[in-house]
Amino acid sequence: MTDALAGVTREHVDRLRDSFSDEVIIPGDAGYDDARRVWNAIFDRRPAVLVRPTGPEGVATAIRFARERGLEIAIRGGGHSAAGHSTSDGGLVIDLSRLRGVRVDPERRIARANGGALLGELDVAAQAHGLVCPVGVIGHTGVGGLTLGGGMGRLQRHFGLTIDNLRAVELVTADGRLVRASESEEPELFWGIRGAGANFGVVTAFEFDLHPFGPLLHRGVRIFPASQVHAVWSLFRDVAAAAPDELALILSIGRAEPVAEYPPSVAGQPIVVVSYNHSGDAGSVERDVAALSAGPEPVSSSDGSYPYLEVQTANDLAMGWGQRSYIKGGYADDFRPEALDALVEHAADAPAGSSFAMTAQGGAMGRVADDAMAFTGREARFEMSADADWDDPAEDESSTDWVRRAMAIVEPDAVTGCYVNEIAESGPEETLAIYGDAKVARLAALKRLWDPDNVFRLNHNIAP
Numbered sequence: 001m002t003d004a005l006a007g008v009t010r011e012h013v014d015r016l017r018d019s020f021s022d023e024v025i026i027p028g029d030a031g032y033d034d035a036r037r038v039w040n041a042i043f044d045r046r047p048a049v050l051v052r053p054t055g056p057e058g059v060a061t062a063i064r065f066a067r068e069r070g071l072e073i074a075i076r077g078g079g080h081s082a083a084g085h086s087t088s089d090g091g092l093v094i095d096l097s098r099l100r101g102v103r104v105d106p107e108r109r110i111a112r113a114n115g116g117a118l119l120g121e122l123d124v125a126a127q128a129h130g131l132v133c134p135v136g137v138i139g140h141t142g143v144g145g146l147t148l149g150g151g152m153g154r155l156q157r158h159f160g161l162t163i164d165n166l167r168a169v170e171l172v173t174a175d176g177r178l179v180r181a182s183e184s185e186e187p188e189l190f191w192g193i194r195g196a197g198a199n200f201g202v203v204t205a206f207e208f209d210l211h212p213f214g215p216l217l218h219r220g221v222r223i224f225p226a227s228q229v230h231a232v233w234s235l236f237r238d239v240a241a242a243a244p245d246e247l248a249l250i251l252s253i254g255r256a257e258p259v260a261e262y263p264p265s266v267a268g269q270p271i272v273v274v275s276y277n278h279s280g281d282a283g284s285v286e287r288d289v290a291a292l293s294a295g296p297e298p299v300s301s302s303d304g305s306y307p308y309l310e311v312q313t314a315n316d317l318a319m320g321w322g323q324r325s326y327i328k329g330g331y332a333d334d335f336r337p338e339a340l341d342a343l344v345e346h347a348a349d350a351p352a353g354s355s356f357a358m359t360a361q362g363g364a365m366g367r368v369a370d371d372a373m374a375f376t377g378r379e380a381r382f383e384m385s386a387d388a389d390w391d392d393p394a395e396d397e398s399s400t401d402w403v404r405r406a407m408a409i410v411e412p413d414a415v416t417g418c419y420v421n422e423i424a425e426s427g428p429e430e431t432l433a434i435y436g437d438a439k440v441a442r443l444a445a446l447k448r449l450w451d452p453d454n455v456f457r458l459n460h461n462i463a464p
């Protein structure tokens, strides 16, 4: 028994169960194999103990237990971590799946999300009152991990990042205290939480500002042959620079797979895809996207208006649990012509399910000062990332290698910072690349105050 639990005896677990009214799961229990799963199947780990607290007291008990036993703590919100930070071999997982739920105060336009809530819950609760909080693009992502890292999505130019709409958090700290942080309560901690949040405690509640919005989102896609990459890129760059806040733009370079879904002239070939989301009035869409037609003729083009809630969950199944995934991101202001050529050449070898994307920043998220929060990179004109999703473990090496080589192509174009939520590798070098020297120093001072023993270290870690 002791071996299976990595130093935790049955007696320890019984004591935990006695002091803890919530669920405790250990190896051998029915449901252990299901409970230990996370979104990315690469992280097939075997925690010694999983607990499912239903409130801050349970979280504090779990932290105390882990500290007494010297167990590594993994905190799990939605379980989507790109780096596998929400599970642990031999550690203790604080699984927040019984701390879901979102409440909306429509008069004050505020949402309160529990620490384990999912984006879909926040979207549905807010839209019930014609309101929205800008979040990510897949409904089963956790509000927790997404917000503590930043929160990018279809409405980021219109309403800012998720953290730009965060009013306050309540978190259980390393010493088991329940602390509230906002602009006026523990403001320095609140600064660090918005971008490096997984380092400072277990957040049991988030409070967000909401905006009137919906119910429709207007969207379109233009597909171009890769031979047009230079003309499409310069058009995209110019349109992005002049776009109203309501217009969100993404350019991606990949391969037209599965072939049945593309026109024969490009099927199976490298392509350049420009997609937009317009969150303003239907009447302004045509005018705002007209500039996208000033360049090469696309091989296919579509436009339409859809319920926002439908769009927000449209890819939930395709991006479901159990696949394997690898991502690497960064920021850039522009791309060298030779980088574009190399990306197209690289796309010809792209495994199915992989691509390189550039998302236009600016708008509301660009008007917040970079040093206003730990989050780094909002001054760049574009966020960029390469990612791959696959099922067969035999493709682990080729898929991750494709992503790494794509990002190596654009390394000379990169500017300061990386988005913490799209970095699959972790270590001191990655932490420095994410936040830069000055912010790492400020975060380390904060870490020494709130978590001097580095109890919360399974994250893109700030060493105290």
Ligand SMILES: Cc1cc2nc3c(=O)[nH]c(=O)nc-3n(C[C@H](O)[C@H](O)[C@H](O)COP(=O)(O)OP(=O)(O)OC[C@H]3O[C@@H](n4cnc5c(N)ncnc54)[C@H](O)[C@@H]3O)c2cc1C
Binding pocket: 039, 074, 075, 076, 077, 078, 079, 080, 081, 082, 085, 086, 096, 115, 116, 135, 136, 137, 138, 140, 141, 142, 143, 144, 145, 146, 147, 148, 149, 150, 151, 152, 153, 197, 198, 201, 202, 203, 204, 319, 421, 422, 458, 459, 460
């Ligand atoms: C399919 C998919 C789609 C995505 N789409 C987007 C997107 O559109 N926009 C975007 O910005 N990002 C997106 N991401 C990245 C996503 O934001 C990160 O993976 C994020 O960390 C996931 O949060 P989670 O709670 O689901 O993950 P988890 O794996 O549960 O947690 C991730 C990290 O956050 C910590 N954490 C989670 N909850 C808490 C909490 N309550 N208190 C303290 N620490 C906590 C964990 O310890 C861990 O370090 C996507 C990821 C996937 C896999």
